[in-house]
Amino acid sequence: MPTENWSMIVTVSVALLIVYILSTLLQYIVNYWGHMLGINIETDMRKQLFQHVQKQSFKFFDNTKTGNIMSRITNDLMDIGELAHHGPEDLFISIMTFVGAFWIMFTINVKLALVALIILPFLGWLMIYSNIRMNRAWKKMYGEIADVNARVEDSVSGVRVVQSFTNEKFENQRFQANNKKFRKAKLGGYKVMSFSLSGIYMMTRFVTLAVLVVGAWLSYTNQLSYGELVGFVLYVNVLFKPIEKISALMELYPKGMAGFKRFTELMDEDPDIVDRKDAVEVKALRGDIRFEGVTFGYDNHKSVLQNIDLSINAGETVAFVGPSGAGKTTICSLIPRFYDVSEGAITIDGIDIRNMKKESLRSQIGIVQQDVFLFTGTLRENIAYGNLNATQEEIELAAKRAHLESVIASLPNGYDTQIGERGLKLSGGQKQRIAIARMFLKNPPILILDEATSALDTETEMIIQQALTELSKNRTTLVIAHRLATIRNADRIVVVTDEGIAEEGSHDELLERNGIFAKLHEVQFQK
Numbered sequence: 001m002p003t004e005n006w007s008m009i010v011t012v013s014v015a016l017l018i019v020y021i022l023s024t025l026l027q028y029i030v031n032y033w034g035h036m037l038g039i040n041i042e043t044d045m046r047k048q049l050f051q052h053v054q055k056q057s058f059k060f061f062d063n064t065k066t067g068n069i070m071s072r073i074t075n076d077l078m079d080i081g082e083l084a085h086h087g088p089e090d091l092f093i094s095i096m097t098f099v100g101a102f103w104i105m106f107t108i109n110v111k112l113a114l115v116a117l118i119i120l121p122f123l124g125w126l127m128i129y130s131n132i133r134m135n136r137a138w139k140k141m142y143g144e145i146a147d148v149n150a151r152v153e154d155s156v157s158g159v160r161v162v163q164s165f166t167n168e169k170f171e172n173q174r175f176q177a178n179n180k181k182f183r184k185a186k187l188g189g190y191k192v193m194s195f196s197l198s199g200i201y202m203m204t205r206f207v208t209l210a211v212l213v214v215g216a217w218l219s220y221t222n223q224l225s226y227g228e229l230v231g232f233v234l235y236v237n238v239l240f241k242p243i244e245k246i247s248a249l250m251e252l253y254p255k256g257m258a259g260f261k262r263f264t265e266l267m268d269e270d271p272d273i274v275d276r277k278d279a280v281e282v283k284a285l286r287g288d289i290r291f292e293g294v295t296f297g298y299d300n301h302k303s304v305l306q307n308i309d310l311s312i313n314a315g316e317t318v319a320f321v322g323p324s325g326a327g328k329t330t331i332c333s334l335i336p337r338f339y340d341v342s343e344g345a346i347t348i349d350g351i352d353i354r355n356m357k358k359e360s361l362r363s364q365i366g367i368v369q370q371d372v373f374l375f376t377g378t379l380r381e382n383i384a385y386g387n388l389n390a391t392q393e394e395i396e397l398a399a400k401r402a403h404l405e406s407v408i409a410s411l412p413n414g415y416d417t418q419i420g421e422r423g424l425k426l427s428g429g430q431k432q433r434i435a436i437a438r439m440f441l442k443n444p445p446i447l448i449l450d451e452a453t454s455a456l457d458t459e460t461e462m463i464i465q466q467a468l469t470e471l472s473k474n475r476t477t478l479v480i481a482h483r484l485a486t487i488r489n490a491d492r493i494v495v496v497t498d499e500g501i502a503e504e505g506s507h508d509e510l511l512e513r514n515g516i517f518a519k520l521h522e523v524q525f526q527k
């Protein structure tokens, strides 16, 4: 073999090698960057959704299952990144190949190209039809998986109740019912997809057959050479490539779009408690609270509170007592604007709370709830939740004032002890003290104490009571009272019944009046 041929082979091989290496590199870059673009879009949408959910009011959370929200922020967005990456790229390449192949086919033979073109309206119809059906099916599937998530969330967080009632079988049945609905919805989507893919396959094979038959006839009648016929059939196959690519998008596109629709649905849900344009920033409020003709209902049809007038002076401790469900908690939930009044107004230091910036209003109010929520993390982090900028000294002082020192000393790693999910490793009394320590750090002028209903041992109760008395010093304090201990310390007691505020006055005044409070006192005292 002549040497120049060898050197030619070597040159071509080296050139090919370089081309291969470069194309591999390019493929890597396109693949990686393409996915990066998709992931960035997905992450950004997830961030926006999370921020939007955080802005929602209590009403939204009252009416939306936690598992459902979780599903929307996680699952629903999974396919959007893939779609964002593959969608435009695949569609562009497919359309270009499709148009190119048709153009060449027309230059070979117009009649035969027209035969191939017949497929287009049918193909278009099938794709649009399937797309609409699949969009619906995947949207339903996302809804069903959200319900599965909600069910899991419910059963897992309530597992102690489930097991104590030995209702595992019942829970399994409920879960399986949701799981089956999900299966049905997902299968529905794949049914439409299989129909559509088979339809596309059938149409493309039909075109091949039609081209072969008509092509053979054209050759027979000398309108087409054999070479042209072979070339044409080859191009028909080129035509199928983009159709196959678009078919592959048939799953991804409606899935991504269904997720996107659920994303926009939630994003369009405007938070119902927002700052007015001219809302003012409030700082260092004194804590004079007035309810002026306040009417409120959780839904528009039924009022829980009707025409309530109430004055609480700065620095005063007011206890709310009354039968269960009368509206004590509701009254207190209106002050930080967890809900907005339907009629009337609430003012603090003479300013309507709806004219205050929500964040600044809430920074002035501290709430110690019955059920203290502890985040997974260390004890230090959980106390510091009251003020994220608190120094170690401030945290320690708050812990001391909340009588937490002995608790911390007994923990294996002191402040750095990990507190399990929902603080399961701590007792009710210990959790209460963490909530109080948070309040010392937050240091708000207004305090709302939703007194724990569960009984604590006398010593713990005394310790907590001391901490609470210390906490409420120089603050306007509202206590949703269930036990008499707190009521005795109150400057004033407000008796709330289904009819509204029934009685108001000091402990002794109310006893003397011998009304509802006196009866309530008698019942509790007899216990």
Ligand SMILES: Nc1ncnc2c1ncn2[C@@H]1O[C@H](COP(=O)(O)OP(=O)(O)OP(=O)(O)O)[C@@H](O)[C@H]1O
Residues within 6 Å of the ligand: 062, 298, 299, 304, 322, 323, 324, 325, 326, 327, 328, 329, 330, 331, 480
């Ligand atoms: N988030 C809510 N959505 C709808 N209705 C609610 C909501 N919270 C409370 N309610 C209803 O409002 C009424 C007043 O409830 P609220 O919790 O204020 O009573 P309460 O006096 O604090 O009761 P308790 O002493 O049992 O805590 C009740 O009929 C209750 O069912």
